[in-house]
Amino acid sequence: MIKVETGNISLIFQVGDNGRLYQRYLGKKLTHASDVNFLPQGTEAYLTHGMEDYFEPAIQILHNDGNPSLLLKYVTHSSRQLEAGVNETVITLEDDKYPVTVKLHYTTYDKENIIKTFTEISHREKKPVLLSKYASSMLHLNRAKYFLTEFSGDWAHEANITERELDFGKKVVDTKLGSRADMFVSPFFQLSVDRASEENSGEVLVGTIGWTGNFRFTFEVDNKNELRIISGINPYFSEYQLPANEVFRTPDFYFTYSFEGRGQASRNFHDWARKHQLKDGDKTRMTLLNNWEATYFNFNEEKLISLMDEAVKLGVDMFLLDDGWFANKYPRSGDHQGLGDWDETKDKLPNGVGRLVEEAKKKGIKFGIWIEPEMVNPKSELYEKHKDWVIHLPNRDEYYFRNQLVLDLSNPAVQDYVFGIVDKLMTNYPGIAFFKWDCNSPITNIYSPYLKNKQSHLYIEHVRGLYNVLERVKAKYPDLPMMLCSGGGGRSDYEALKYFTEFWPSDNTDPIERLFIQWGYSQVFPSKTLCAHVTTWNRNTSVKFRTDVAMMGKLGFDIKLEDMNSNDQQFCRQAVNNYNQLKPVILEGDLYRLVSPYEGNHTSSMYVSKNKQSAVVFSFDIHPRYAEKSLPVRLQGLEKDRKYRVKEINLMPDANSSLSGNDQVYSGEYLMNVGLNLFTTQQLNSRVIQVIAE
Numbered sequence: 303m304i305k306v307e308t309g310n311i312s313l314i315f316q317v318g319d320n321g322r323l324y325q326r327y328l329g330k331k332l333t334h335a336s337d338v339n340f341l342p343q344g345t346e347a348y349l350t351h352g353m354e355d356y357f358e359p360a361i362q363i364l365h366n367d368g369n370p371s372l373l374l375k376y377v378t379h380s381s382r383q384l385e386a387g388v389n390e391t392v393i394t395l396e397d398d399k400y401p402v403t404v405k406l407h408y409t410t411y412d413k414e415n416i417i418k419t420f421t422e423i424s425h426r427e428k429k430p431v432l433l434s435k436y437a438s439s440m441l442h443l444n445r446a447k448y449f450l451t452e453f454s455g456d457w458a459h460e461a462n463i464t465e466r467e468l469d470f471g472k473k474v475v476d477t478k479l480g481s482r483a484d485m486f487v488s489p490f491f492q493l494s495v496d497r498a499s500e501e502n503s504g505e506v507l508v509g510t511i512g513w514t515g516n517f518r519f520t521f522e523v524d525n526k527n528e529l530r531i532i533s534g535i536n537p538y539f540s541e542y543q544l545p546a547n548e549v550f551r552t553p554d555f556y557f558t559y560s561f562e563g564r565g566q567a568s569r570n571f572h573d574w575a576r577k578h579q580l581k582d583g584d585k586t587r588m589t590l591l592n593n594w595e596a597t598y599f600n601f602n603e604e605k606l607i608s609l610m611d612e613a614v615k616l617g618v619d620m621f622l623l624d625d626g627w628f629a630n631k632y633p634r635s636g637d638h639q640g641l642g643d644w645d646e647t648k649d650k651l652p653n654g655v656g657r658l659v660e661e662a663k664k665k666g667i668k669f670g671i672w673i674e675p676e677m678v679n680p681k682s683e684l685y686e687k688h689k690d691w692v693i694h695l696p697n698r699d700e701y702y703f704r705n706q707l708v709l710d711l712s713n714p715a716v717q718d719y720v721f722g723i724v725d726k727l728m729t730n731y732p733g734i735a736f737f738k739w740d741c742n743s744p745i746t747n748i749y750s751p752y753l754k755n756k757q758s759h760l761y762i763e764h765v766r767g768l769y770n771v772l773e774r775v776k777a778k779y780p781d782l783p784m785m786l787c788s789g790g791g792g793r794s795d796y797e798a799l800k801y802f803t804e805f806w807p808s809d810n811t812d813p814i815e816r817l818f819i820q821w822g823y824s825q826v827f828p829s830k831t832l833c834a835h836v837t838t839w840n841r842n843t844s845v846k847f848r849t850d851v852a853m854m855g856k857l858g859f860d861i862k863l864e865d866m867n868s869n870d871q872q873f874c875r876q877a878v879n880n881y882n883q884l885k886p887v888i889l890e891g892d893l894y895r896l897v898s899p900y901e902g903n904h905t906s907s908m909y910v911s912k913n914k915q916s917a918v919v920f921s922f923d924i925h926p927r928y929a930e931k932s933l934p935v936r937l938q939g940l941e942k943d944r945k946y947r948v949k950e951i952n953l954m955p956d957a958n959s960s961l962s963g964n965d966q967v968y969s970g971e972y973l974m975n976v977g978l979n980l981f982t983t984q985q986l987n988s989r990v991i992q993v994i995a996e
């Protein structure tokens with residue numbers, strides 16, 4: 303009997319009489335040791351191809367003698383503490399006919415109720431074996447019904463929530479895009495048992511894979527209505543020849559099992575990410591002004607310096623220079639050329655980035671810079687010099703996604719080059735305080751000049767190459783925060799977020815769309831990772847509405863002050879100030895999603911500090927109906943017997959709050975059982991409410 307447990311979850315395995323490993327239980331923690339003997343045997347934990355099971359296997363290997371089967375038997379297991387509250391169990395399995403070893407790793411985070419799993423595969427056959435399936439994790443559930451929520455979409459339309467009941471057969475959620483891998487679907491899911499998922503009740507398993515490339519989740523309901531969930535790298539065009547004694551380590555799969563709906567599952571992930579996973583998870587985040595939508599490619603030194611003045615006026619921490627500052631033979635005047643040539647464009651920046659760093663310093667703000675180091679425009683010096691560094695099919699016409707191609711990161715020389723882009727900028731301009739690291743193309747023209755006859759390794763080696771680069775960047779510049787960006791939310795996974803402090807969820811900054819997109823990502827990612835900028839998208843909404851939406855994540859601006867009247871500018875300055883005060887609650891507190899935008903014309907979310915001393919509530923009326931009935935919004939997460947003052951903040955200059963019962967003191971009990979009349983019948987109205995214990 304092998305127990306893998308957190309504070310609330312038990313995952314129990316047992317070795318059968320035949321020596322094979324079975325998953326006997328996954329669910330609420332079983333605390334009475336003797337009960338465990340009554341559990342049914344369950345299904346074989348990590349199913350192999352070629353034996354008696356007729357459904358999707360977790361692993362498939364072709365041995366040297368042409369035998370395609372694998373039969374794994376238990377050999378040993380061990381457990382150890384990694385740090386207080388974090389333990390690892392490793393179960394070792396072997397085939398008794400072939401020298402193949404499979405190690406299943408489970409790391410448990412007691413308090414956060416997260417389990418991290420990965421698999422190591424190795425062998426001692428003479429020649430390489432061919433791995434055609436190699437899951438990170440396989441989990442089994444045996445319940446009446448299963449409801450799967452996926453997060454799919456496209457550019458500017460990311461992480462839409464769709465829930466469906468699963469019935470017999472397979473549902474596969476996967477991506478084959480290679481680099482901008484999550485453009486169509488995000489690497490996480492929610493799986494509710496017995497009934498459709500709910501925010502505050504019901505059992506829901508939430509899982510996510512840490513892999514910045516092709517992933518696959520397979521949900522298969524078998525003939526007995528049992529569900530098998532297989533998660534890992536997408537094996538599509540990724541057969542892997544594994545040499546003897548080399549360990550194939552799968553990416554990490556992380557999951558939580560909540561007994562209080564999606565809300566608790568999200569809070570588990572947020573707590574865990576801040577404490578154990580994110581780069582600088584315990585640190586705060588900088589507000590910024592980005593020039594992308596204010597200028598696109600059309601800027602020069604003077605223009606940028608004037609935008610820095612605007613950043614100072616707004617009171618943000620940093621100015622972020624976006625795309626368009628580099629290349630000379632083919633200046634980056636648009637997205638069709640220059641990518642790959644990382645020298646400053648002389649016409650635009652005659653005094654280089656150094657001048658900008660200095661100016662920012664003089665003005666008392668930080669300076670950040672955009673790069674897209676994994677890519678190349680065919681119209682660039684890099685392409686002319688190093689076509690062998692570019693992923694492209696040798697004997698076919700090239701086709702482009704955003705006029706560009708992907709560099710071959712499986713090649714160590716390319717890894718050095720990509721690392722060198724950051725390293726050179728940091729060496730020349732040590733004052734650079736932030737990078738926005740973009741990635742706008744999927745892998746196209748799929749062929750690596752470097753891998754030659756091992757093309758099916760490309761998708762895997764490319765991601766490993768990226769991690770090598772990121773590891774080097776992190777080792778040399780450990781205090782450098784970076785934003786992960788991929789033409790919007792094309793990259794959003796927890797392995798990348800070991801290297802990045804935050805990510806750009808979408809190029810769509812229409813605040814109404816953002817209410818949905820941020821709602822989607824908030825299911826697994828904490829607010830400090832979700833960059834949210836105030837822009838001119840959807841001018842039908844007020845600057846206040848746009849800012850209120852952006853304040854629910856990591857606040858930034860991507861707008862010219864001249865796009866705002868003086869009232870709006872004054873409001874924004876005050877909002878930045880308010881945000882700085884609220885940062886500890888918004889970035890470090892517990893998120894309670896109160897009313898879903900998917901359910902109607904209004905939405906509301908709140909953040910509560912860990913000590914329940916203060917909270918902030920955001921509410922939005924999108925398109926209410928005439929004279930519609932609206933119910934009070936019941937708050938959550940407060941202490942019932944504590945008294946809280948409720949006060950609307952972030953008001954336009956000179957505006958008064960129209961919230962009934964504003965600036966009054968209520969018990970937590972009242973706020974959580976009766977609630978506040980936050981919603982109105984005004985179109986595109988928003989409110990920010992501070993709740994502070996007296």
Ligand code: DGJ
Nearest residue numbers: 594624625788789790809
């Ligand atoms: C795509 C990003 O998502 C945008 O924010 C911007 O940086 C552009 N790329 C620049 O090309």
